[in-house]
Amino acid sequence: MSSNTALKPVENIAFIDLAAQQARIKDKIDNALSTVLAHGKYIMGPEVKQFEADLCSYTGAKHTISCSSGTDALVMALMALGVQAGDAVFVPSFTFAATAEAVAILGAIPVFVDVDAKNYNIDLSSLEAAYETNAALNHKAVGIIAVDLFGLPANYEALNSFAEQKGLWVMADSAQSLGGRSNNQNVGQMARVTTTSFFPAKPLGCYGDGGAIFTDDDDLAAKLRSIRVHGKGNDKYDNVRLGVNGRLDTLQAAILIEKLKIFPEEIVSRNRVAAYYNENLSNIIQTPFNDDQTTCAWAQYTLQLSEKNRQYVLDQLKAAGVPTAVYYPLPLHQQTCYKDYPSAPDMGTCEKLSQTVFSLPMHPYLKPDTQDYIIQAVRKALT
Numbered sequence: 169m170s171s172n173t174a175l176k177p178v179e180n181i182a183f184i185d186l187a188a189q190q191a192r193i194k195d196k197i198d199n200a201l202s203t204v205l206a207h208g209k210y211i212m213g214p215e216v217k218q219f220e221a222d223l224c225s226y227t228g229a230k231h232t233i234s235c236s237s238g239t240d241a242l243v244m245a246l247m248a249l250g251v252q253a254g255d256a257v258f259v260p261s262f263t264f265a266a267t268a269e270a271v272a273i274l275g276a277i278p279v280f281v282d283v284d285a286k287n288y289n290i291d292l293s294s295l296e297a298a299y300e301t302n303a304a305l306n307h308k309a310v311g312i313i314a315v316d317l318f319g320l321p322a323n324y325e326a327l328n329s330f331a332e333q334k335g336l337w338v339m340a341d342s343a344q345s346l347g348g349r350s351n352n353q354n355v356g357q358m359a360r361v362t363t364t365s366f367f368p369a370k371p372l373g374c375y376g377d378g379g380a381i382f383t384d385d386d387d388l389a390a391k392l393r394s395i396r397v398h399g400k401g402n403d404k405y406d407n408v409r410l411g412v413n414g415r416l417d418t419l420q421a422a423i424l425i426e427k428l429k430i431f432p433e434e435i436v437s438r439n440r441v442a443a444y445y446n447e448n449l450s451n452i453i454q455t456p457f458n459d460d461q462t463t464c465a466w467a468q469y470t471l472q473l474s475e476k477n478r479q480y481v482l483d484q485l486k487a488a489g490v491p492t493a494v495y496y497p498l499p500l501h502q503q504t505c506y507k508d509y510p511s512a513p514d515m516g517t518c519e520k521l522s523q524t525v526f527s528l529p530m531h532p533y534l535k536p537d538t539q540d541y542i543i544q545a546v547r548k549a550l551t
């Protein structure tokens with residue numbers, strides 16, 4: 169290539185390529201949808217039960233309660249745990265709004281915790297500081313919601329032991345990490361209760377909204393099945409507790425059954441893509457945390473700049489035809505809706521990260537030549 173020839177992408181680069189996945193299993197999805205249209209059981213049809221059983225065998229969780237979204241999964245799980253107005257729940261500030269929203273919508277108090285700059289997950293020393301801050305405010309601390317940000321499981325060993333000392337429960341917001349593993353446990357097995365999302369852009373996405381809750385606790389599972397259908401007792405006209413309309417559509421379950429079949433292979437592909445990015449970028453920019461004990465689900469591949477020159481880098485990449493995204497441009501404790509809730513005394517890490525991180529295209533169908541092009545464009549933008 170002569171030096172005055174501008175680098176051109178080999179194709180239109182997708183940030184997440186759902187079309188390539190659909191093309192791969194289009195016949196199977198068409199068949200699955202036709203089956204549902206033929207039997208007509210649109211609400212809680214046989215595919216919902218089948219998908220829940222498939223997820224139990226995939227995750228190793230004893231119970232899977234499918235539901236209407238990742239946000240509803242959080243709200244339903246908090247309701248099942250008995251969270252009351254005025255209770256305090258510790259949440260990381262560097263996450264999607266739903267994590268704190270689910271707490272606040274029940275009248276409980278999200279207490280914001282800073283994250284670890286190395287892995288973007290809740291920081292243990294900040295959690296201890298937030299615990300003290302909350303104690304001084306005299307709010308009753310009941311639990312912790314950890315988020316597996318960008319697909320990397322949080323440090324549940326440490327979180328579970330801190331929670332046990334303080335009499336708190338631990339919930340995993342695993343909206344981004346289904347398919348992840350850590351210390352020989354799957355996502356879905358690491359906390360008292362785990363929630364996930366099937367929003368189309370998540371690692372396992374449907375063609376609309378959907379979510380699920382995992383637990384080994386029989387009592388919690390029974391409560392969740394009741395809460396999902398208006399707090400039903402023996403039937404839906406017997407109301408024994410407050411609930412919601414939180415069901416997963418049969419059509420989405422039918423799609424998800426087919427997608428789950430290829431999901432283990434897609435997780436392997438995502439890890440191959442991430443490893444190749446790491447190999448070719450780690451000498452010029454901070455690449456994501458990765459070790460032998462952990463499998464990340466790579467919902468996002470996120471880089472961290474050392475200086476606040478992000479807009480320049482993003483503009484260069486845009487000009488080269490490389491799509492990027494910023495997760496998250498403002499931590500929750502600085503958002504209009506959440507700024508009056510308590511937070512740990514020092515929130516400096518997530519405040520800095522919100523100005524220095526950006527994410528590259530990441531999906532299982534990223535072709536090697538396209539990835540090489542993206543890597544060249546990033547290296548060029550950084551020099």
Ligand SMILES: *Cc1c(COP(=O)(O)O)cnc(C)c1O
Pocket residue numbers: 237238239240263264266267315341343344365366367377378379
């Ligand atoms: C996507 C997401 C949610 C919400 O899931 P929805 O299905 O969109 O409601 C919650 N928490 C985190 C961390 C997420 O990334």
